[in-house]
Amino acid sequence: xxQTSEILLSGTGGQGLLMAGLILADAVVRxxxxxxxxxxxxxxARGGASKAEVIISDGEIDFPKxxxxxxxxxxSQEAFTKYANKLDSGGILIIDSxxxxxxxxxxxxVFAMPYSQMxxxxxxxxxxxxxxxxxxxxxxxxxxxxxxxxxxxMSRIPRGTEDLNQxxxxxxxxxxxxxxx
Amino acid sequence: MKGNEAIGEGAVRAGCxxxxxxxxxxxxxxxxxxxxxxxxxxxxxxxxxxxxxxxNMVYGASGAGARVMxxxxxxxxxxxxxxxxxxxxxxxxCVVVNMMRGGPGLGNIAPSQADYFQATKGGGHGDYHLIVxxxxxVQELVDIMKKAFxxxxxxxxxxxxxxxxxxxxxxxxxxxxxxxxxxIQPKPWAATGKVDHEGKNLINSCYVIPEEMESLNxxxxxxxxxxxxxxxxxxxxxxxxxxxxxxAFGTASRICRAVxxxxxxxxxxxxxxRPISLWPFPADFIGTAANxxxxxxxxxxxxxxxxxxxxxxxxGKAPVYHYGRFGGMVPTVRxxxxxxxxxxxxxAGQ
Numbered sequence: 001x002x003q004t005s006e007i008l009l010s011g012t013g014g015q016g017l018l019m020a021g022l023i024l025a026d027a028v029v030r031x032x033x034x035x036x037x038x039x040x041x042x043x044x045a046r047g048g049a050s051k052a053e054v055i056i057s058d059g060e061i062d063f064p065k066x067x068x069x070x071x072x073x074x075x076s077q078e079a080f081t082k083y084a085n086k087l088d089s090g091g092i093l094i095i096d097s098x099x100x101x102x103x104x105x106x107x108x109x110v111f112a113m114p115y116s117q118m119x120x121x122x123x124x125x126x127x128x129x130x131x132x133x134x135x136x137x138x139x140x141x142x143x144x145x146x147x148x149x150x151x152x153x154m155s156r157i158p159r160g161t162e163d164l165n166q167x168x169x170x171x172x173x174x175x176x177x178x179x180x181x
Numbered sequence: 182m183k184g185n186e187a188i189g190e191g192a193v194r195a196g197c198x199x200x201x202x203x204x205x206x207x208x209x210x211x212x213x214x215x216x217x218x219x220x221x222x223x224x225x226x227x228x229x230x231x232x233x234x235x236x237n238m239v240y241g242a243s244g245a246g247a248r249v250m251x252x253x254x255x256x257x258x259x260x261x262x263x264x265x266x267x268x269x270x271x272x273x274x275c276v277v278v279n280m281m282r283g284g285p286g287l288g289n290i291a292p293s294q295a296d297y298f299q300a301t302k303g304g305g306h307g308d309y310h311l312i313v314x315x316x317x318x319v320q321e322l323v324d325i326m327k328k329a330f331x332x333x334x335x336x337x338x339x340x341x342x343x344x345x346x347x348x349x350x351x352x353x354x355x356x357x358x359x360x361x362x363x364x365i366q367p368k369p370w371a372a373t374g375k376v377d378h379e380g381k382n383l384i385n386s387c388y389v390i391p392e393e394m395e396s397l398n399x400x401x402x403x404x405x406x407x408x409x410x411x412x413x414x415x416x417x418x419x420x421x422x423x424x425x426x427x428x429a430f431g432t433a434s435r436i437c438r439a440v441x442x443x444x445x446x447x448x449x450x451x452x453x454x455r456p457i458s459l460w461p462f463p464a465d466f467i468g469t470a471a472n473x474x475x476x477x478x479x480x481x482x483x484x485x486x487x488x489x490x491x492x493x494x495x496x497g498k499a500p501v502y503h504y505g506r507f508g509g510m511v512p513t514v515r516x517x518x519x520x521x522x523x524x525x526x527x528x529a530g531q
Binding site for chain 2: 022025029034035036037038039060061062063064065067
């Protein structure tokens with residue numbers, strides 16, 4: 001059987017989750033694997049909650065939507081409440097504790113970091129919290145190589161923000177190693 | 182690449198010179214993509230004031246011999262039906278994309294396959310057919326556009342490319358062929374102001390005298406039977422030794438491919454036939470397969486539309502069942518697998 005990971009990135013509109021999904025999918029292709037990326041659109045996307053779905057496999061991907069994610073990133077309380085119960089029992093939950101305060105006891109592995117707060121304090125821009133979280137996700141799960149993630153990131157961000165995004169990725173990557181240690 | 186963008190790029194590479202359309206979710210990224218891309222290669226993108234205007238602009242450009250397309254989703258495609266009938270009647274080639282969404286009525290913007298009847302059985306008035314193609318991956322969306330334009334020109338007939346909201350919105354890696362050559366045959370029938378032809382070329386579908394109208398209908402009938410003979414396309418998946426054969430197109434066929442894998446792993450001999458041309462329907466292939474399988478299950482994102490064509494193709498040789506989700510819902514692998522097990526334990530396994 002092919003190795004497949006289902007990843008759900010969720011939060012609030014404006015946090016850059018669709019962008020994070022795009023960068024992750026792009027990086028996976030650079031690693032030579034298959035990926036399908038979908039996102040919520042239309043009225044659903046305007047209701048506050050925002051999500052991007054990325055499926056990664058070394059085989060062919062049939063069903064293009066995430067049903068039971070192996071990895072869930074939740075960057076808002078609303079998204080956490082909506083999607084946490086869908087997480088696979090052996091899954092990994094990554095939360096931005098700046099906004100997700102209420103986390104009930106769970107069997108899954110939980111990694112909580114105040115990404116938004118850290119992005120604001122350490123990097124001066126809260127808007128790169130998505131890239132920090134993406135770095136942490138990649139380091140924690142190993143679904144994508146750091147080199148591919150870096151080159152995908154550089155190809156998709158606006159010119160002039162390379163340094164900021166690079167630092168955000170590094171910082172996120174480091175938090176994962178701390179959390180795992 | 183996103184599905185919508187893939188169609189746009191496929192159209193550009195297939196030599197599409199004009200696009201006339203009107204935005205509607207879930208295909209708006211396609212109009213967005215072409216609005217930027219077509220002018221880059223010196224061609225024309227125009228946002229019309231409505232879908233009715235779009236399809237009639239298509240009629241005009243096609244009559245002048247250009248490769249032309251439009252795209253929409255259910256409600257917009259419904260508005261285009263009169264124009265499609267006129268295009269078919271005037272034997273004009275064009276490509277129309279329908280990214281199906283949940284209906285009926287204004288419905289929603291979730292994925293659906295409920296426009297199967299509309300696409301394959303007419304939709305507009307009069308005796309006519311569209312050629313209808315149903316890809317199931319982003320790569321195939323790119324590749325099928327060339328085929329769509331080629332078929333339209335070869336048969337002088339509108340071609341519809343049908344997919345759904347999921348395929349429109351999802352991203353998959355795509356390989357673009359840089360060696361891509363297009364060959365557009367001369368169109369001596371086109372109204373080009375006598376540059377390319379002698380005498381008068383009239384683009385018309387109005388024949389007041391019934392005898393003349395019937396003559397055109399004879400021409401159309403012969404054309405449709407030729408298309409039916411030459412252009413049935415489908416893909417088979419694990420048909421060897423299959424007792425139960427799933428029939429599914431587009432997104433539903435991706436789900437069914439996973440169902441086949443799972444069922445086979447549990448010892449249930451399941452295979453799949455994926456119609457790629459919905460009209461002409463791959464009746465010959467399914468009819469032959471019916472000689473050696475126990476039953477068929479048509480899996481669709483609708484109440485049961487293609488299942489009628491499967492039944493006609495099977496022609497009583499085996500039972501044909503239907504499983505569907507409607508209104509923008511997508512069946513899960515688990516649901517379809519349950520249905521397969523139910524059928525298997527209910528007789529197809531003996």
